[in-house]
Amino acid sequence: MIVVTGATGNIGRTxxxxxxxxxxxxxxxxxxxxxxxxxxxxxxxRADLGxxxxxxxxxxxxxxxxxxxxxxxxxxGESPKALLEAAEAAGVKRLVLLSSQLNSTRPEALSHTRLxxxxxxxxxxxxxxxxxxxxxFASNAFAWAEAVRTKRTVFAPFGDVALxxxxxxxxxxxxxAALRDEGHAGRTYELTGPExxxxxxxxxxxxxxxxxxxxxxxxxREEAHAHMAQFMPEEVIGGTLDxxxxxxxxxxxxxxxxxxxxxxxxxxxxxxxxxxxxxxR
Numbered sequence: 001m002i003v004v005t006g007a008t009g010n011i012g013r014t015x016x017x018x019x020x021x022x023x024x025x026x027x028x029x030x031x032x033x034x035x036x037x038x039x040x041x042x043x044x045x046r047a048d049l050g051x052x053x054x055x056x057x058x059x060x061x062x063x064x065x066x067x068x069x070x071x072x073x074x075x076x077g078e079s080p081k082a083l084l085e086a087a088e089a090a091g092v093k094r095l096v097l098l099s100s101q102l103n104s105t106r107p108e109a110l111s112h113t114r115l116x117x118x119x120x121x122x123x124x125x126x127x128x129x130x131x132x133x134x135x136x137f138a139s140n141a142f143a144w145a146e147a148v149r150t151k152r153t154v155f156a157p158f159g160d161v162a163l164x165x166x167x168x169x170x171x172x173x174x175x176x177a178a179l180r181d182e183g184h185a186g187r188t189y190e191l192t193g194p195e196x197x198x199x200x201x202x203x204x205x206x207x208x209x210x211x212x213x214x215x216x217x218x219x220x221r222e223e224a225h226a227h228m229a230q231f232m233p234e235e236v237i238g239g240t241l242d243x244x245x246x247x248x249x250x251x252x253x254x255x256x257x258x259x260x261x262x263x264x265x266x267x268x269x270x271x272x273x274x275x276x277x278x279x280x281r
Contacts, residue, residue, distance in 0.1 A: 001025040001061055002179050003092075005049045006068030008035045010139050011098065014172035015066065016042055022180060029058055050077035052086040059090035064179045067122070068098045069115065077114070080121040088125065094185075095129040096178045097122045098171070101190060102243070104133060105250045111236040127185055130178035134191040135251070136243070138165045138272040141202060145279045153215040154203035157224035158245040162196035164254045167267040169275075174261050190255040194266045202269055206280055209273045221245065 002019055006012045007028035019026045020039040027043050028035075034044040047054040049069065059065065065087050087095065099119055102112050122129045144154045171191055178184040197205075200216050207214035219227070221241055228237045243251060258266035273280075 001027060002064045002066070003027045003029060003045075003059055003062045004066045005029045006066075006070050006098070007044075008032065009068065009070060010137065010168040011068065011172045011175065014169045015175050018172060018176045019179065022176070024180065027058060027062070029055075049083065052078065052082035055083060056086045056090065059087050059092055062087075062090060062092050064094040064096070065092045066096050066098070066175055066179060067118065069118065080118045084121050084125045093128055094179065095122050095125060096175055097129065097131050098175070099131050099133045101133045101135045101192075101251065102239075104188075104190065105248050106239070106243075109239050111233075111239050129186065130184045131188040132171060132174060132178070132191055133188060134166050134171050135193070135255075136163055136165045138167045138193065138269050139276075140165070141206070141269075141273070142276075142279060144203075144206075148206060148210075148214055148280045152213065153217055154199065154206070155217050155219055155227075156199035156203075157219040157221055157241070158198070159200035159216060159218040160198045161245055161247065162198040162201070163244070163247060163252060164192035164194070164196045165269060166191050166193045166258070167269075167272045169272075170258050170262070170266050174258060177261050184261075189257040189261065191258055192253070192255045192266065194254060194268055196252050196254065197269050205270050205273055209270070209277055210280060 002024050004012055004016055007016050008030045016026055016028050017039050020042050027045050028038055029045050029047050031048050038044060045058040047058045097118055099115050100112055102109050103116055103119060119131055147153055147155055174191060203214055203216040224241060225237055
């Protein structure tokens with residue numbers, strides 16, 4: 001049995017069906033009531049990853065556990081040791097943690113302190129763990145969808161700063177492999193897309209896919225900060241803008257790990273757009 005937290009998010013929505021189609025017994029965990037559209041045979045459990053007591057009955061009998069911190073859990077909550085002790089008591093043998101590239105490129109970033117604590121706890125839990133450190137998500141472009149629909153324009157800072165954004169579906173496929181297959185124990189995978197691409201070029205890709213002109217207006221750092229402050233904690237904004245505007249060389253490197261694990265190239269930003277084009281129409 002495989003327990004998947006974050007089952008209703010960008011990664012979980014792909015990971016759960018992948019595992020079910022492979023014949024695995026899957027428990028999809030979320031803090032909300034059962035979502036629509038779960039594959040046949042998948043059991044839903046309403047529990048909170050930040051509350052180990054609520055996770056204990058969910059983990060009972062599980063062989064593998066996908067850990068994804070969402071929302072406020074990235075900033076605070078009980079010790080990760082409580083969750084991992086619950087997993088150990090339940091007999092879980094394999095852990096896969098979704099972390100972040102920033103834990104290797106910017107190990108002092110305050111915004112990722114909690115994820116580093118989880119990484120340390122997972123590494124100390126035993127030999128059969130895998131840590132996934134993805135770069136920025138291609139799906140962050142969903143933030144432009146309303147402006148594309150209503151103004152036919154993408155508004156973003158640092159228009160020509162390119163980063164190798166990754167399709168969340170590729171993260172899900174790597175997670176599925178790590179949860180099911182041998183050969184991933186003790187590994188940390190840096191997950192990126194196949195090319196570095198900046199916001200101006202991303203807008204052009206969306207334009208090409210829609211078959212109509214989509215403009216691009218570059219925001220100043222100050223304008224971007226004001227926009228992010230509407231939905232992002234202040235302590236996270238500065239670091240995010242630093243990555244987007246003045247990335248470290250390591251943050252622009254294209255990693256081979258997706259291809260090494262999946263035996264195919266990582267999906268491009270254009271492939272992500274093609275699959276999600278209705279959001280921009």
